[in-house]
Amino acid sequence: MKGWLMGALLIAGLSFGYDDALLFEDLDLSFPEGGLTGIVGKNGTGKSTLCDIVAGIHAAEVQFCEWRGQSLHLADFAQLVAYASQEPEFFPALTGIENLELLGLLLEQPDGYVARTAELAGLLGISPEDLRRKQSGNYSGGMREKLWLAAQLGTDREFLILDEPFESLDSDSVDVLVGILNEDQRSGILVSHVVPASLELVDVIELVGAEE
Numbered sequence: 001m002k003g004w005l006m007g008a009l010l011i012a013g014l015s016f017g018y019d020d021a022l023l024f025e026d027l028d029l030s031f032p033e034g035g036l037t038g039i040v041g042k043n044g045t046g047k048s049t050l051c052d053i054v055a056g057i058h059a060a061e062v063q064f065c066e067w068r069g070q071s072l073h074l075a076d077f078a079q080l081v082a083y084a085s086q087e088p089e090f091f092p093a094l095t096g097i098e099n100l101e102l103l104g105l106l107l108e109q110p111d112g113y114v115a116r117t118a119e120l121a122g123l124l125g126i127s128p129e130d131l132r133r134k135q136s137g138n139y140s141g142g143m144r145e146k147l148w149l150a151a152q153l154g155t156d157r158e159f160l161i162l163d164e165p166f167e168s169l170d171s172d173s174v175d176v177l178v179g180i181l182n183e184d185q186r187s188g189i190l191v192s193h194v195v196p197a198s199l200e201l202v203d204v205i206e207l208v209g210a211e212e
Contacts, residue, residue, distance in 0.1 A: 051083065117151055
């Protein structure tokens with residue numbers, strides 16, 4: 001299996017289930033360099049669960065894992081992941097910028113993380129005033145989603161996971177996010193019910209499985 005596709009995340013023999021229900025059995029996955037891989041499938045096939053597994057939230061049985069030619073445990077790979085899950089995780093009493101400062105510390109980000117992330121948030125439509133003065137608990141759902149996406153995209157982590165990133169965005173913000181992602185070129189996973197035609201994916205994987 002080693003060398004199956006160099007310069008990529010390779011996962012072989014992944015199995016996972018809830019209680020007695022097996023969701024994945026001996027699943028082999030390859031995520032190439034140079035951009036995002038789309039994950040598609042019907043509801044209940046485990047798209048978000050797969051994101052959680054790669055991000056280290058769920059522990060799965062894995063026979064083999066390799067990143068850029070080096071074998072490693074999938075749990076260790078999670079340290080390289082920036083995960084924009086469907087539920088933004090902010091402290092509601094803190095302003096947007098205060099949340100970014102705290103997140104930068106928790107993720108051990110280098111100097112410049114907050115400024116870089118604030119710039120991305122601005123591109124997505126969050127004003128500097130709202131970022132610095134407004135508590136995140138008073139943000140709209142769309143604003144929280146934009147800040148959460150910016151917070152993950154602004155990290156120096158090498159693998160992106162984006163779970164339904166377009167769902168809460170207006171059309172202008174979708175166009176901006178597509179432009180950011182097309183320029184980013186980091187490897188990663190994209191789960192989305194609707195994929196904009198202008199988004200450049202390097203591959204698409206279809207999941208087929210039983211209902212969760």
